[in-house]
Amino acid sequence: MIKIKKTEYNYEIQPLKHPFGFKGGYSSCIWTVVVDLTNEEHKASGSSIQGVLWSDGPLYSSLKEQKANQYMFDITSYICRLLKGLSYTYPEELFDIMYESAMHYAHSVLKISPRKTFILNALVPVDNALRMLYCKRNRINEFEYFASFNGITDIKQDKLSLIPLITYNTSLEQIKNLADSGVCIFKIKIGADPDNDNDMSKMLNQDMKRLLQIHEILKEYKSVHTESGYVAYYLDANGRYDTIERVNKLLDYAKKIGAYERIVLLEEPFDETNDIDVSGIGLTVAADESVHDEVDAIRKIERGYKAFALKPIAKTITITNRVAKIALKNNINVFCADLTVTPMLVEINKNYAARLPAIKGMKIGIIESNGAQNYTNWDLMMDKHPLKDNYFTHPIKGIFMLNDMFYNSSGGIFLE
The missing domain is CATH 3.30.390.10 (Enolase-like, N-terminal domain)
Incomplete structure (x- = not known):
């Protein structure tokens, strides 16, 4: 004891x-x-x-x-x-x-x-x-014992695609620079409130405008890591939409501008209190903050959700394990999303993500990490990483390359 x-x-x-x-x-x-x-x-x-x-x-x-x-x-x-x-x-x-x-x-x-x-x-x-x-x-x-991961999967990915975060105020220049660096999947925040009045029509119009701006920049970028052959989009509404009809208006617009085929995930279109069946939406719809435990996971599967964003760094490893087991048993796509975490928490997330199968639309594993984009002191935070000079700590052309050193050291999480 x-x-x-x-x-x-x-x-x-x-x-x-x-x-x-x-x-x-x-x-x-x-x-x-x-x-x-x-x-x-x-x-x-x-x-x-x-x-x-x-x-x-x-x-x-x-x-x-x-x-x-x-x-x-x-x-x-x-x-x-x-x-x-x-x-x-x-x-x-x-x-x-x-x-x-x-x-x-x-x-x-x-x-x-x-x-x-x-x-x-x-x-x-x-x-x-x-x-x-x-x-x-x-x-x-060993990470498997730290995270009580034994028996969940025996996968060990050798590559993870970095997912940067495109917020409401990420500049178009920053987006182009990310694409030029080799990023092949972009997480795009939708559900804007441009006038701070919670007007759903204004939100939809702003989301359409923003999606068009982003797609105009990214539409010609290709990738060998996606099933479409082009860079992929992952839309995250954080529960801001109110009806299926409004979501479909956004998706119809995505079809009109040629962006629809690039969308591999639509995350949390509705608030967790809005128990809408999403099986009629023609995309892989993911749940994130609305899944708190096994009961929520089962209910979301029954409502047509086909993916879960796992967050061992935001909802605890304990709860993440419980949800992951149910998801994998039911052939639900799972991946690790970020919460703008620090470098060593990135390694915990990366260890978890590396042991999950690739989602539909992607040929390799994925992991969101946006700390470098957002923290003023990211470089100082990285200086404290015990294995900061190993190449698995930094994406190379948008990809984290996971070598034996990564798995043998569990990304350095025991060396702090």
Whole structure:
């Protein structure tokens, strides 16, 4: 048994190069969190970033950025205090207790009713620290055991395509530069709110205009890594659309301009409270923040969703494993999306993504990573990577090349 003797927790506020626009709003900074857990012999760290706008847009809007971040960190801090003196054998054992306690604290002490994803995001650094302490206690340095991944797949990709993020304010020049660098799949945020009045007609018109601008730049770029032979598009609405009819208007427009065949994913077209059947949409529709557990995963499959964005770096590895098992059993496409995480969290995400099959429309695995695009201090953050000079840490022509060093070292996650 591993008994937790001491807990520590802290955060830093990382500045962004520019406001991060998605989900009809903007983030101006990102809080990065570190949790330290100590037992009789070892001290282990787990980290995360707080995606408050992503995890609960309505709460973010009502509390505003600073207070929403503070409340998420308060939940993390409370769970750390709760863990002191508890014991466990395997990392997953304490998870359900942590989750229920965190939700109760949010309701009874903070007086908020957050979405489940908000709670999961708050638990990420604790879940990671529990896993790292388990590995140190048992002298383990293999990702499969850190992530309890054994039995999920035996895949080991040798390439992962980098997915950069195109937000509302990513410049057309930046998009062209990414294409010129070899990127073969672009994640495009839709669901804009140009006048901050939540007008759905304005949103659709803005999304059409933006899609046309992007397609005009990218339409001639080819790729050997996609089934279409051209660079692929991954549209992420973050739950902003209200009806199937409005989604279809966007997709009809995509057909009109020649962009439809390039779209390999349409993610979260509807809010998680809008339980619409999407089986009539002719694309692979993906769920992300609306999937919090196995029950949600099964319901989304029943509603016609054909892909899940897995986020071990944003919803905990524990929950990600539960969802991944159901998805793979039901032949659902799975891939790892980003939450603008730090370099070492990228390695955790990359380890997970490298063990998943390629999605429909792609010939190789994929992973979203947009920290380099958005953090002001990305280069300083990369300097702390223990294997920063190995080529698997940097995309080459838009591709992460995963060699034996990557798998033998698990991307350096045990070397911090």
